[in-house]
Amino acid sequence: xxxxxxxxxxxxxxxxxxxxxxxxxxxxxxxxxxxxxxxxxxxxxxxxxxxxxxxxxxxxxxxxxxxxxxxxxxxxxxxxxxxxxxxxxxxxxxxxxxxxxxxxxxxxxxxxxxxxxxxxxxxxxxxxxxxxxxxxxxxxxxxxxxxxxxxxxxxxxxxxxxxxxxxxxxxxxxxxxxxxxxxxxxxxxxxxxxxxxxxxxxxxxxxxxxxxxxxxxxxxxxxxxxxxxxxxxxxxxxxxxxxxxxxxxxxxxxxxxxxxxxxxxxxxxxxxxxxxxxxxxxxxxxxxxxxxxxxxxxxxxxxxxxxxxxxxxxxxxxxxxxxxxxxxxxxxxxxxxxxxxxxxxxxxxxxxxxxxxxxxxxxxxxxxxxxxxxxxxxxxxxxxxxxxxxxxxxxxxxxxxxxxxxxxxxxxxxxxxxxxxxxxxxxxxxxxxxxxxxxxxxx
Amino acid sequence: xxxxxxxxxxxxxxxxxxxxxxxxxxxxxxxxxxxxxxxxxxxxxxxxxxxxxxxxxxxxxxxxxxxxxxxxxxxxxxxxxxxxxxxxxxxxxxxxxxx
Numbered sequence: 001x002x003x004x005x006x007x008x009x010x011x012x013x014x015x016x017x018x019x020x021x022x023x024x025x026x027x028x029x030x031x032x033x034x035x036x037x038x039x040x041x042x043x044x045x046x047x048x049x050x051x052x053x054x055x056x057x058x059x060x061x062x063x064x065x066x067x068x069x070x071x072x073x074x075x076x077x078x079x080x081x082x083x084x085x086x087x088x089x090x091x092x093x094x095x096x097x098x099x100x101x102x103x104x105x106x107x108x109x110x111x112x113x114x115x116x117x118x119x120x121x122x123x124x125x126x127x128x129x130x131x132x133x134x135x136x137x138x139x140x141x142x143x144x145x146x147x148x149x150x151x152x153x154x155x156x157x158x159x160x161x162x163x164x165x166x167x168x169x170x171x172x173x174x175x176x177x178x179x180x181x182x183x184x185x186x187x188x189x190x191x192x193x194x195x196x197x198x199x200x201x202x203x204x205x206x207x208x209x210x211x212x213x214x215x216x217x218x219x220x221x222x223x224x225x226x227x228x229x230x231x232x233x234x235x236x237x238x239x240x241x242x243x244x245x246x247x248x249x250x251x252x253x254x255x256x257x258x259x260x261x262x263x264x265x266x267x268x269x270x271x272x273x274x275x276x277x278x279x280x281x282x283x284x285x286x287x288x289x290x291x292x293x294x295x296x297x298x299x300x301x302x303x304x305x306x307x308x309x310x311x312x313x314x315x316x317x318x319x320x321x322x323x324x325x326x327x328x329x330x331x332x333x334x335x336x337x338x339x340x341x342x343x344x345x346x347x348x349x350x351x352x353x354x355x356x357x358x359x360x361x362x363x364x365x366x367x368x369x370x371x372x373x374x375x376x377x378x379x380x381x382x383x384x385x386x387x388x389x390x391x392x393x394x395x396x397x398x399x400x401x402x403x404x405x406x407x408x409x410x411x412x413x414x415x416x417x418x419x420x421x422x423x424x425x426x427x428x429x430x431x432x433x434x435x436x437x438x439x440x441x442x443x
Numbered sequence: 444x445x446x447x448x449x450x451x452x453x454x455x456x457x458x459x460x461x462x463x464x465x466x467x468x469x470x471x472x473x474x475x476x477x478x479x480x481x482x483x484x485x486x487x488x489x490x491x492x493x494x495x496x497x498x499x500x501x502x503x504x505x506x507x508x509x510x511x512x513x514x515x516x517x518x519x520x521x522x523x524x525x526x527x528x529x530x531x532x533x534x535x536x537x538x539x540x541x542x
Contacts, residue, residue, distance in 0.1 A: 258466060414520060
């Protein structure tokens with residue numbers, strides 16, 4: 001019976017590389033996927049590309065490729081990644097150049113294109129924004145990027161044409177992992193049960209360490225051995241689409257039914273309706289069974305026909321956020337932090353700011369509870385607001401800083417920052433409006 | 444008893460929508476959370492941050508409930524002024540619920 005092994009090499013753009021190298025060296029992998037694009041990452045990358053046409057791909061591409069190319073040559077593991085971000089062609093060229101410098105020959109690199117639908121979107125401003133119901137024209141001038149969550153198509157085509165490294169822009173995360181299953185097992189694109197199963201496996205792998213003990217440890221209730229040496233996961237799959245998930249023996253971390261269940265439901269709304277460009281996956285009946293240490297068997301995912309639209313993430317400039325922080329300690333520190341916050345708020349009233357908010361770190365900055373603990377030794381005030389311009393946003397941090405000589409007793413350790421806000425709106429675009437194609441280079 | 448004694452949880456985010464999975468350590472406690480941790484109760488408990496409705500999905504074979512919290516992330520991950528824009532820490536506060 002044919003089996004393939006696919007590893008999860010990164011769970012976000014800046015993820016650790018060492019566990020991926022361990023997987024590549026010792027995991028006996030056929031494929032490894034590096035998922036590196038968060039919701040707005042591609043909008044930031046598009047801005048970089050606008051300033052410099054040779055940028056706009058993942059910042060760690062060179063770092064990762066320099067380390068993995070020699071291993072790929074030896075192990076013949078194929079790499080699939082959305083590290084191309086806003087510029088998959090340049091990512092492909094950079095990868096080719098690194099291989100050339102290292103003397104690595106015989107690899108075929110592919111760039112999957114077509115997810116960038118900015119031109120189409122600029123002419124489709126009547127489309128309603130899913131989050132607000134308003135037409136795209138309400139953010140028209142601020143739009144900086146528009147990328148469709150495309151499916152497996154381009155990746156499968158590249159695999160059929162013998163690509164060893166496939167770099168994409170925006171692709172639905174699970175599709176990065178589903179594509180090699182379709183290619184290896186010859187699954188039909190209308191076999192939605194299989195596509196649902198493969199999507200489930202992709203979903204388990206796409207956050208890498210988050211299924212193998214990362215983001216799980218909670219003292220004795222959820223002890224994770226050697227979390228510092230967290231091993232990334234791989235799935236071993238059968239043609240039926242069922243299989244098991246595990247990690248390299250000797251690495252830290254934990255894979256059991258609890259870690260798998262947490263990851264299965266991560267970022268899921270209705271578990272019976274997980275919409276991807278390839279299918280509507282149904283995770284509602286999924287079962288996990290621990291069959292050995294750090295080894296879990298999965299089954300009973302399924303799926304239905306996909307919708308005829310792609311979700312498109314539209315990135316747009318949305319002003320600036322200014323922030324200032326200052327700490328207070330000792331007796332009545334909460335009360336002094338509150339007084340300081342009220343002073344800053346009042347001083348900012350003269351300015352055209354939006355959403356001015358005051359948090360006390362240690363008390364209520366993340367907590368939705370209304371409780372007031374006693375005996376806190378220190379707290380930190382955070383004042384934050386939105387502004388239309390960078391200059392206006394700087395006032396917030398400055399008014400926190402001036403508390404040094406114009407505020408209550410004992411404030412210390414001021415920090416301040418201004419960030420440009422790049423927000424994301426979603427729209428649906430007919431699949432027929434998107435043209436996916438693949439380009440290749442050889443090393 | 445607090446929820447964290449019998450269950451664990453993870454938060455996910457999409458736009459301005461948060462989801463929290465709630466999973467029992469022992470399957471025998473599933474019926475307890477199914478009965479006690481209703482969508483309404485979660486809406487009340489996290490009411491300070493959840494401006495929209497709360498929906499609940501059941502996965503008995505996994506001992507899990509999945510809560511979907513609408514308008515819960517201060518406008519959304521990419522525009523919120525909250526310090527935890529993703530609302531990742533919300534699950535820890537769900538686990539503080541007494542049952």
